[in-house]
Amino acid sequence: MNAPLRRVAISVLVLFTLLILNVNYIQVVRSDELREDAGNTRVLTEEYSRERGSIVVDGTEVALSVPTQDTLEYLRQYPQGPTYAAVTGYYSLIYGAWQMEDAENDILAGSADRLALRRLADLFTGRDPAGGDVVLTLDPAVQEAAMAGLDGVTGAVVALDPSTGAVLGMASTPTYDPAQLSSHDPAAIRAYADELGAMEADPRLNRAIQDNYPPGSVFKVIVSAAALSSGEYTPDTVIPAPDTLTLPGTSTTLENFNGSSCSSSQEQSLIDALTISCNTAFAQLGIDLGEDRVREMAEAFGMTGDGMEIPLEVAGSSVGDIESEAALGQSSIGQRDVRMTPLQAAMVAAAVGNDGTLMTPYLVDQVRAPDRTVIDRADPEEFSTPVTPEVADQLQEMMESVVANGSGRAARIPGVAVAGKTGTAQVAEDVPDHNWFIGFAPADDPQIAVAVFVANGGGTGGDVSAPIAGDVMQAYLEGQGG
Amino acid sequence: MGSPSTDPRAALPGTVVPKRRNTELAMLGFAVLITLAAQCIVDLTVTGSLRPELATFGGWFAALWVVVHLVVRRFAPYADPLLLPAVAVLSGLGLTMIHRLDLAALQADAEAGREDAPVQLLWATVGVALFVAILVVLRDHRLLSRFAYTLGLVGLVLLAIPAVLPASVSEVYGAKIWIRVAGFSIQPGEFAKICLIVFFAAYLVDKRDVLALASRRVAGLELPRGRDLGPVLAVWVVSILVLVFERDLGSSLLLFGIFVVMLYIATERASWLLIGLGLFAAGAFLAYQLFGHVRVRVDTWLDPFAYRDEGGYQLVQSLFGLGTGGLFGAGLGGGRPDQVPVAKSDFIAAAIGEELGLFGLVAVIVIYLVLVERGLRTSLVVRDAFGKLLAGGLAFAVAWQLFVVLGGVTGLLPLTGLTTPFVAYGGSSLVANFGLVAVLVRISDAARRPATPPPPPKQALGEAPTEVVSS
Numbered sequence: 001m002n003a004p005l006r007r008v009a010i011s012v013l014v015l016f017t018l019l020i021l022n023v024n025y026i027q028v029v030r031s032d033e034l035r036e037d038a039g040n041t042r043v044l045t046e047e048y049s050r051e052r053g054s055i056v057v058d059g060t061e062v063a064l065s066v067p068t069q070d071t072l073e074y075l076r077q078y079p080q081g082p083t084y085a086a087v088t089g090y091y092s093l094i095y096g097a098w099q100m101e102d103a104e105n106d107i108l109a110g111s112a113d114r115l116a117l118r119r120l121a122d123l124f125t126g127r128d129p130a131g132g133d134v135v136l137t138l139d140p141a142v143q144e145a146a147m148a149g150l151d152g153v154t155g156a157v158v159a160l161d162p163s164t165g166a167v168l169g170m171a172s173t174p175t176y177d178p179a180q181l182s183s184h185d186p187a188a189i190r191a192y193a194d195e196l197g198a199m200e201a202d203p204r205l206n207r208a209i210q211d212n213y214p215p216g217s218v219f220k221v222i223v224s225a226a227a228l229s230s231g232e233y234t235p236d237t238v239i240p241a242p243d244t245l246t247l248p249g250t251s252t253t254l255e256n257f258n259g260s261s262c263s264s265s266q267e268q269s270l271i272d273a274l275t276i277s278c279n280t281a282f283a284q285l286g287i288d289l290g291e292d293r294v295r296e297m298a299e300a301f302g303m304t305g306d307g308m309e310i311p312l313e314v315a316g317s318s319v320g321d322i323e324s325e326a327a328l329g330q331s332s333i334g335q336r337d338v339r340m341t342p343l344q345a346a347m348v349a350a351a352v353g354n355d356g357t358l359m360t361p362y363l364v365d366q367v368r369a370p371d372r373t374v375i376d377r378a379d380p381e382e383f384s385t386p387v388t389p390e391v392a393d394q395l396q397e398m399m400e401s402v403v404a405n406g407s408g409r410a411a412r413i414p415g416v417a418v419a420g421k422t423g424t425a426q427v428a429e430d431v432p433d434h435n436w437f438i439g440f441a442p443a444d445d446p447q448i449a450v451a452v453f454v455a456n457g458g459g460t461g462g463d464v465s466a467p468i469a470g471d472v473m474q475a476y477l478e479g480q481g482g
Numbered sequence: 483m484g485s486p487s488t489d490p491r492a493a494l495p496g497t498v499v500p501k502r503r504n505t506e507l508a509m510l511g512f513a514v515l516i517t518l519a520a521q522c523i524v525d526l527t528v529t530g531s532l533r534p535e536l537a538t539f540g541g542w543f544a545a546l547w548v549v550v551h552l553v554v555r556r557f558a559p560y561a562d563p564l565l566l567p568a569v570a571v572l573s574g575l576g577l578t579m580i581h582r583l584d585l586a587a588l589q590a591d592a593e594a595g596r597e598d599a600p601v602q603l604l605w606a607t608v609g610v611a612l613f614v615a616i617l618v619v620l621r622d623h624r625l626l627s628r629f630a631y632t633l634g635l636v637g638l639v640l641l642a643i644p645a646v647l648p649a650s651v652s653e654v655y656g657a658k659i660w661i662r663v664a665g666f667s668i669q670p671g672e673f674a675k676i677c678l679i680v681f682f683a684a685y686l687v688d689k690r691d692v693l694a695l696a697s698r699r700v701a702g703l704e705l706p707r708g709r710d711l712g713p714v715l716a717v718w719v720v721s722i723l724v725l726v727f728e729r730d731l732g733s734s735l736l737l738f739g740i741f742v743v744m745l746y747i748a749t750e751r752a753s754w755l756l757i758g759l760g761l762f763a764a765g766a767f768l769a770y771q772l773f774g775h776v777r778v779r780v781d782t783w784l785d786p787f788a789y790r791d792e793g794g795y796q797l798v799q800s801l802f803g804l805g806t807g808g809l810f811g812a813g814l815g816g817g818r819p820d821q822v823p824v825a826k827s828d829f830i831a832a833a834i835g836e837e838l839g840l841f842g843l844v845a846v847i848v849i850y851l852v853l854v855e856r857g858l859r860t861s862l863v864v865r866d867a868f869g870k871l872l873a874g875g876l877a878f879a880v881a882w883q884l885f886v887v888l889g890g891v892t893g894l895l896p897l898t899g900l901t902t903p904f905v906a907y908g909g910s911s912l913v914a915n916f917g918l919v920a921v922l923v924r925i926s927d928a929a930r931r932p933a934t935p936p937p938p939p940k941q942a943l944g945e946a947p948t949e950v951v952s953s
Contacts, residue, residue, distance in 0.1 A: 001747050001867065001870050001874075002870075004747045004750050005747055005858060005862050005874050006862070008746075008878055009855060009858045009859075012881040013855075016884075016885070019884075019885060019889060020844050022894045023804070023835065023843055023844065023847075026805060026892055027804050027808055027835060027840040027843070028808070030805055031808045031809075033805070034802050034804070034805020034806065035805050035808070039798065039802070040802040040806065041821065042806045042817065042818045043806065045818060
C-alpha cells in the first residue's frame with residue numbers, strides 16, 4: 001500500500017500548492033483591485049479610524065476631525081461650512097471626498113509619500129497615525145466679502161494675489177453645508193444630497209473653476225493686449241467704431257449694447273472703445289488683427305483649452321473654433337464659443353496687474369505634518385508672460401479708465417485707484433445675461449486681482465458684478481492696513 | 483491483518499529509537515508562546531490594554547498542552563513529535579482569531595451577547611479530554627478494527643440524524659446538519675466522519691484482495707469486476723442522500739473523496755480513482771440540474787461579483803478581506819475581518835489572510851501540510867495494513883477538508899459548509915478533530931515503536947471499545 005500512499009502524499013502537496021498559488025493570486029495580483037473596489041468599505045473605515053488632518057485658513061480650521069463614540073472613530077466638521085464649501089468640498093461616507101478633501105486626500109489621510117517616514121516612526125513609537133494639515137492661501141476677509149456679495153445670486157468670485165498667484169478668495173453660490181454630507185448617518189446624507197440635487201443650480205458645483213461661461217466684454221482686454229502687442233496700436237490709436245457692423249461674408253449685423261452709438265464720428269480711440277466697451281469697435285479690431293494674434297494672446301493668458309490643478313481640478317478655458325471672419329468678430333467681444341472659468345478671468349486681470357507676468361494660481365500655502373512641522377511650502381511659479389511690461393502699463397491705463405470714467409464705475413474704492421473691465425455676456429434668447437467684472441487694485445501697485453461672475457444676473461457687469469468686486473478688493477486692502 | 487509491509491524507515495528490532503518527547507515539549511511551548519503573543523497583540527491593538535482574563539486563558543491553554551504532553555509521554559512515548567505542536571499552534575491561532583472577532587462584535591455593539599472564545603476554549607478542553615481518553619483506553623489501534631462494523635453503523639446513524647430531525651432542531655443557514663439541544667449545537671457529521679474512516683479502513687483491508695481483482699484491461703487500466711462496484715456505489719448513494727436531505731455539499735464531497743482515496747490506497751488500483759471521478763462528475767451534474775441550492779452555489783462560485791449583494795456577498799467580502807490584507811496583512815486587530823459574515827466558523831481563513839497577510843495564511847497552510855504529511859508518513863511506516871489505511875485515511879481527511887474549505891473561501895471551489903479543522907469556531911469539529919489526532923498519535927506510536935518490546939498488556943485491551951464511541 002506504500003506506493004499509492006506516496007502518490008496520495010504528492011497529491012496532497014499538489015492540492016496545497018494550488019491553494020497557495022490561488023491565495024498568492026488573490027492577495028498579490030488582485031490585491032489592489034480588491035482593495036479599491038467600491039464595495040470594499042475597509043479602506044474607508046480605516047481612513048475614518050485615523051485622525052484626518054485639518055484644512056486651515058489663516059490659523060483657523062475650516063475642516064477638522066473630531067473623535068466620536070461611533071464605529072467610525074472620527075467625524076468631519078466644517079465650522080464655517082457654507083463660506084468655504086467651494087474649496088473644502090466634503091468628506092462623505094457615501095459620496096467620497098470632494099474638492100480639497102479629494103485633491104489633498106493623501107496628506108489629510110496621512111498616506112502621502114511625504115509622510116512615510118513619520119508613519120514608520122508611528123509604527124515603532126505606538127503613536128496613533130494621523131493625517132497632515134493643509135493650510136490654504138485664502139484670506140478670510142476676502143472670502144467673507146465674496147460670499148456676502150454673492151448672497152442671493154448664482155455665481156462665483158475668485159481673487160488672486162497678482163504677484164504670486166496665491167488664491168485669496170474662491171466663492172461659489174448657491175453654497176451648501178459640507179458637514180451634512182460628511183455625517184455618519186447614510187440616510188441623512190442621502191436626503192441632503194437629494195435636496196441639493198433638486199435645486200435649480202447644484203451647490204456642489206464649484207462655479208469658480210469647474211465650469212466655464214461666455215465672458216462677454218471681459219475678453220476685450222485680451223483683444224486689446226493683442227492689438228497693443230502687435231506694435232501697430234497704442235491706447236490712443238483711433239479705430240473704427242460704427243453704430244452697426246455687418247459681419248464679413250454675412251448679412252448679420254452686430255450692434256452695440258442696447259443698440260447705442262459708441263461715437264458720433266463712427267470712430268474712437270482704443271482706450272475710449274474699451275472704456276465704454278464698444279462692441280463694433282472690438283469686433284472690427286479682432287477681424288483686423290486676425291485669428292492667430294487673438295488666439296495666441298488668449299492662449300498666453302491661459303486659455304489653452306487645457307485644465308489645470310491648483311490642486312483642485314480647473315476646467316479649461318478657450319476661444320473655441322473660429323470658422324470665419326464673422327465668427328472672429330463675434331469671438332472678439334467674448335461671445336460665440338469663447339469660454340472662461342471665473343478663475344481664468346481673474347488670471348487675466350492678475351497678469352495685467354503683475355506687469356504682464358502671469359503667476360500660476362495655487363490654493364495650498366503649506367502642508368504640515370501631524371505635529372504641525374511644515375513639510376512643504378508653496379513656491380510661486382510663473383505661468384507665462386502674455387504681454388511686455390510696457391503693454392501691461394498701457395492696458396492698466398485703459399482699465400483704470402473703465403472704472404474711472406466708463407462701465408466699471410461701481411467698482412470704485414474711495415482713495416484707491418482701481419483698474420477693471422466689465423462683461424455682459426448674452427447666453428440665449430429670453431435668458432438673462434451673465435454679468436462679469438474683472439479688476440485689480442491699487443491700479444499702480446496691485447495687491448489683489450479679482451473676477452466676479454454672476455450667472456444670468458439680468459443686469460450688466462457694471463451694475464451687478466462691479467460693486468461686488470469693489471467690496472472684495474476693499475475688504476482685502478483694509479485688512480492689509482492699506 | 484493482511485501482509486505487514488516493511489519500510490526501511492521503520493525501526494529495526496533492537497535499535498534505540500529516539501522518542502523526541504523533549505523536542506515535542508519544546509515545540510509545544512513555542513506554540514503556546516506564539517498563541518499568547520498573538521492574544522496580547524490582539525488586545526493591545528483593539529482595546530489598548532491587556533484584558534485581565536488573559537492570565538486565566540494563558541494558564542488554561544498551557545495546562546491543556548502540558549496534560550496532552552504528559553499523557554503522550556506516558557501512554558504513547560514513541561508518537562510522532564510534530565503532530566501535536568502543529569495542532570497546538572493551529573488551535574491557538576483559532577482561539578486568537580475568535581477572540582479578535584469577539585472584540586469586534588463587542589465594539590460594534592457592547593451588548594453583543596456571549597463571547598465565543600471562552601466557549602471554544604471549553605470545547606478544546608473537552609477535545610483534550612477525548613484525546614486523553616482515547617490514548618489511555620486504546621492501547622493498540624488494531625483494536626478498533628474489531629468494532630469497525632459497529633462504528634460504521636454508528637457513523638451512518640450520526641450522519642442520518644439531522645436529516646430525520648425536524649428542521650427547527652437541525653437546520654442552520656439552510657444546511658440540515660445540526661442537533662440543537664439546550665443551547666448547544668452539535669454537528670454529528672464531524673464524528674460520523676471519523677467513525678466511517680475506521681469502518682472504511684477495516685472493511686477495505688478485509689476486502690482489498692477481492693476489490694483489487696481486475697476483470698479486463700482498458701487503455702492500460704485494470705478495471706475492477708462489475709460486481710465489486712457495490713461498495714463504492716453504496717457510499718456514492720449515501721453521499722447523494724446527504725446532499726439531498728441535509729443540503730450539505732461539504733460533507734457529501736468529503737465523505738465520497740475520502741472513501742475513493744482509501745479504496746485506491748487499499749487496492750493500489752488507479753482505476754478506482756477514475757471510477758470515483760466519473761461517479762462524482764455524474765453526481766455533480768445531477769445535483770446541478772436538480773437542486774436549486776447547488777446551482778446557486780456554483781453560479782456564485784463562477785462569478786461571485788455578479789451576485790455581490792446576494793449569494794456572493796460572503797465570498798466577495800472574503801476576497802475583499804484577503805485582497806486588503808495583501809502580502810503582510812493588516813496586523814492582528816488591524817483589519818475588519820468582522821465584515822465577512824460568519825467569519826468565526828466558515829470564513830476564519832479569510833480573517834487570518836486579512837490580518838496576517840499572505841505570509842500568515844501560507845504559514846498556516848504549511849502547518850496543515852506538516853500535520854498531514856506527518857500523518858501520511860505514519861501511515862507509510864506503520865506495519866499493519868489496517869493501521870496504514872486508517873492513518874492514511876485520517877491524514878487525507880484533514881487535507882481534503884482543508885482543501886475544500888480553503889478552496890471555497892478563496893474562490894477556487896464552490897463554497898461548502900465545512901469548517902477549518904482545529905481553527906474554526908465550532909465544538910463538534912474541534913472535539914472530533916482532537917479525537918482524530920488521538921488515533922493518529924496512537925498509530926504513530928506503534929509505527930515508531932521498536933518491534934521487539936513486549937506487547938501491551940492483554941488485560942487492558944478488553945475495556946477499550948465502549949469509551950471510544952462515546953464522543
